[in-house]
Amino acid sequence: MIRVGAANCFEDLSVLAQAGAREVLLGSADLSRYGTLPQDQLIIMAREARQLGLKAVLEWDILMIQPEFEKAVTILKALPLNEFDAIRVQDPGAFEWVLQNLPAIKIQLNLETGNHNLEGVLTWCRYGGNNLERVMLSSQLPASTLREWIQKIPTGVEVLGLGPVLILYTPRHLLTNQLPEAEAAEHLRATASSEESFHSGFRVLENKHGTLVFLGKDYCLMELIEEIETLGLAALRLDLRLNENAETLKAMAGLFKVTSHVAAADILENYPVETTRCFYKSNNTDKAFVRLKNENLTRRDENYLGEVVEAAKDSHLIIHVRARGQKLMAGQKLCLINPQGEEHQVTVSSLQTIESQDAAEIAAGDFGVVPYVRLCPAKSTVYLVHQ
The missing domain is CATH 2.40.30.10 (Translation factors)
Known part of the structure; x- marks a missing residue:
């Protein structure tokens, strides 16, 4: 099982390579929902990553209607895609376009949302064929389900090991609509609470692709690393790009090769966000309805x-x-x-x-x-x- 990181600058690449990561996600501001890299820097970082021994993966995971899709295709055609080892997509249209137009590049398909049954995942695998290198599965799947599915899925499987839990992604700009024009910016951050429940502290990020809302706690399986190693995963992803403190990746670097839950817990003592395992141990959401109901x-x-x-x-x-x-x-x-x-x-x-x-x-x-x-x-x- 390899460990996958993500980089938004050259320093991140060096940290990941030294920490023992095997693969790095690179996202441009035009193609990635989390990425901030301009196109020229994206290409240079892909070359640098490969020189450091990291597999370079291009992210193309934004939501797109036809005009945005056509613009993204134009950008892709202008990129030297031979600088990348694989491309990560989520939109079915993007998946189809890469299959039809880029047969030489391996595809990593993000199935973290809307793919909670095995037959659906297997259908995507059959459709992708030999071009499909890996699928990303949802953090809502408990360990027992993951273990069973991994044995039946014919391609590599990746899950999130540490990082934010996305609960809403819309192309609408929800923050900008609440701000005076002078306050609008390319990247906006805020926190929000729910009108329907007591839950609060949701992190909100807005960029050119829309608005993303994250759980107040980050998903973390690293304190279960011995068990995770036995699941049969191809990759475990640690994505710290949304942490505003640039030093967080350095502080967590040891997690890219940690093999003991004790060592992982020591490193996580300095993690800046509370963490949760969500549904990893069990998914009993139907039993929580009464507790989640807002008495107010x-x-x-x-x-x-x-x-x-x-x-x-x-x-x-x-x-x-x-x-x-x-x-x-x-x-x-x-x-x-x-x-x-x-x-x-x-x-x-x-x-x-x-x-x-x-x-x-x-x-x-x-x-x-x-x-x-x-x-x-x-x-x-x-x-x-x-x-």
């Missing part, structure tokens, strides 16, 4: 009126009157409870229908528009306050 959003029938379905900052709230026999009325006193459990009491100073017509009351089942209430986003519950 649980309906209390006494005095319950409805919920906020839209919150337009400094403008209005739209309230869906859901309680049978109740009405939303001008002059009423309301208590709004947001997803964090904070209560905000207000008096309905004005009331309109969603057609912007003034109204004295809104009946059950309909929607009413009231003035904006700070810190009461969509999903906030609404109750009547009896005076």
